[in-house]
Amino acid sequence: MGGCSAPNCSNSTTIGKQLFRFPKDPVRMRKWLINCRRDFVPTPCSRLCQDHFEESQFEEIARSPAGGRKLKPNAIPTLFNVPDPPSPITPHIVLPIKHEPVEKDLNVGDHGYARRQPKEDLEDEAGLQRAEEERPCSLCQHYKTQLEQQQQHIARLQREAKDMKKRLQKLNKIERGLQMFLYEDQIRALTLAKRSRRAVWSQDTVLTARKIRCAVGVKGYEFLRELGYPLPSYRTLCNRLEPKMMVTTSMQEELAELGLGILTECNGSEGNAANDEGLIGVMT
Known part of the structure; x- marks a missing residue:
């Protein structure tokens, strides 16, 4: 957006200054131009910054739709840094002179966020504005949908984490039960494929397996191995003894x-x- 149209003023929104459009009302526009000391015709892009208005020209509570300060409906700029100001300047366009309504007769201001219009038009515009505000923004709706999806994903992950925690507790109990009659290498062998050659047996396991083989015999020992009991093969027993x-x-x-x-x-x-x-x- 452009900067301030007042002489000797370079304020703009880039430095945090709020700008206001020239009023559409010819009488009030003429007052602004005379106090501004510039001989030009305002365009729709012409603005005056907030530094040219006294504090009494701003509403105390009301705010503009953009969140900035709001001028009173009959606000007039009076603060200008113009050395040796010339006499009041008449714009090139001959503005019609009409009776300026008193402050209580003014409906709303027209500084870019409100326009002076007949009461009926204002009511229609207010209805359209309310309808526009009530209509959901497409971008807001998109972000809302993403937020809901993220919340559902987080809830699903929390449920999975809770289930995994229960499974881990159950596996810990099973491991503690296996440790009562199996060695660590036998428990580790349970996770390998049946009769896997990668199993590494400890000396305690080999001695215990030899005793089991002597107790149950050859067929009984091989039957236990067929059932999946973690025991070394007969060849391993012969090699380790x-x-x-x-x-x-x-x-x-x-x-x-x-x-x-x-x-x-x-x-x-x-x-x-x-x-x-x-x-x-x-x-x-």
Whole structure:
């Protein structure tokens, strides 16, 4: 928007000054021009800034639609910085002289945010303005829709976070229950594919698996592994145990005569399962 039309004044809206249009009423326009000390014909873009009006020329409470201060309906600018002002200037256009209504007869001002019009026209314009204000702005409606979508998305994420928290608590309880009879590597193996070669077994797991195999036998041990119980394979057990010399039962007496200690794979009932295989481990 342009700047102020008053002489020796360069105020504009860019520095926070509020500008007002010249009134449409010929009599009041003539007063503005005479006090302004300029010989020109105002255009629709001509403005005077707020610095040329005394405080008494502004409404105390009312505001313009843009939120700025509002001039009184009969406001006249009187503050101008013009050294040695010339005599009042008559504009090029001969303005008709008409009786100026008193202040109480004025309906509204006409400084860009209101126009002097007949009362009936003002009522029609007020009705149109109210209808315009009641009609929702397309941009506001777009932002409102986006806000509602964001709120729905946030609510959905909050519900998902709540469900995940419950699932995590449930999994923690399950893990604590598994830790009562499984080692960490066995719990980790449950997350791998069945019979995965990536499983890394600890020495405690290998020793426990050997005892289970001696207790339930070969078929029982393999049946547990088929069900998904996290146990190492028989090959892993053989590779992880200490080196032993495998002999048959017929060689036990000869080894005893040589004074070699015989270490069976299992003790008590465990030995029966090992003897079913026909193998006995003897320490070297």
